Amino acid sequence: MGSADLVGADAPERPRRPRWAVWGERALETIIRLSGVSAIIFVLAIFFFVFREAAPVLFNGHFNILQFLFSTAWYPTSESNIRYGTFALTLGSFSVTALAMALAVPFGLGAAIYISEFSGPKQKETLKVIIELLAAIPSVVWGFIGLTIMNKIIVAVTGAPVGVNLLNGGIILALMSVPIIVSIGEDALKAVPDSYREAALAIGTTKWQLIYRVLFPAAKNGLLAAVLLGVGRAVGETMAVLMATGHAVQIPHGVLDSVRTLTANIAAELGEAAAGSDHYRVLFLTGVLLFCITFAVNLTADFVIRGVRRK
């Protein structure tokens, strides 16, 4: 109105967008919104479809959920007495993960500190690229390395009869989960405000005093989240532990015992279990168990990280 008054009656009409453009844009935005929701749909779908295959065995009368969780007897193909106890497998998963974390956490956090606090820009860039490449190595290649190289090294060094065992799997998993610990840990250290560093250095602390008196307390939650995400990665890893830990379903008594993990058990036996059989459904139930474990770990890590952001 105002502009029409200024330039006179024969001013061109304000250009309008054609109707198809308006509707096209609306359609496109609907698609964008749908894609946005897709992540939720997929997570629910994963739970639904895995649980759907597992569910019938829960209600068939002779399946005992307590035995499933707490018995160490895993005899899915026994002639006389079939038992599905996953406790030894759960323990296998936890022992491999614990060993991997015992190796990966100090090295991962140490490397994160070096990258974040000590290295110059060039060095930092190089180290980050190398860590990214380390993270990219496929798990089946790690498994192959465990089966061939680590296997021989462990037999030669420890004198154990077989080299595919808890120690082998732990080392391989440690190498696999170090990159995620380094990158999340470095983010956590980077998030500490520079004014903290300046205040500490101004009163004459060395870098090392700065790290353990100022940065550790300040970045505590972020570093914890880095460790948790490393745990999540290690628990869920399949191919590497399948190939590197040996295949014995047993409670490990030392690092040179073979173990089998929840993930490796599914990968090893799913091919042999007839679709629709109890064995097949119990393997899916193991999948549900794994889904819940990693879900809990990731959720905790996320809450820990967000605790930092809020602060």
Next chain:
Amino acid sequence: MADRTAIAAPFTQTAFGRRKERYQRIAQWVFLGMALAMIIPLVSIVAFLIYRAAPSLNWNFLVDIPRHGMRDGGIWPALVGTFYLVGISLAVAAPIGVLAAIYLNEYAGDNWFNRLINLAVINLAGVPSIVHALFGLGAFVYAARFGYSIISASLTLAIMTLPVIIASTREALASVPQSFREACWNVGATRWQTIKAVVLPNSISGILTGVILQVSRAAGETAPIMFTGAVFYKAVQRGDFFPYHLTDQCMALSMHLYTLATQVPDVKESVSYATAVVLLGVVLLVNAGAIALRIWMRNRKRW
């Protein structure tokens, strides 16, 4: 002069100061050692694999089919199969992932529903690969009746790698300064026009980086395709570029390496090492490409 040394002395020469400096030096070397402890295995492993693979690494190995019950020969069917799986999973995951990232970064406000979506993306990234395999088997192979096929396997891979694309695309979009968007809105552009004209052109190389990373992740995965469409062996002509139909099962590099390492007795050693080197080479080259793209993009950034 005498006065100055007297002042400087307490700062450098006390026992306390010396101890402090010593701890500092020790800490620095220890942390450097920890950083190097990750590089040395990477370099030595790659070098050892290549050394062992050397007798088999040649052009013929790439284009030949496996011979003598997979104990000798090449990897052509597995190489082509991996291209099929990666290509189709990319075609599915890239559009959904990029659009989802656009939604999360450009449209979503900070409310409980969008926090839920974020949580879902994080958890989707954390679901173990073997659970993805179970999902693919239950959903695509049985429920959707695609059977054991390239389609089932690639869809499983697509869902598994979706969070990679979403996360990196989001990061690329978030790096476009908010003032660019505001300038565009102020001249009357709609939200989508702003995204199309300002946000996407300024973040396209970052988005491409994410897409490339998806390719490298998908190429290396084994567990999700093992029970949905990849097989131990499939008869294929040497050098045939289109040996598979979408509803066929196929061989894949990662699966082939697993088979050679664990299922086939008496494989010629250099053949399995060479398979590992080719898989590792493909993945690392693709990743190096993504990293190079990112560095190039950062150098020519104008803001």
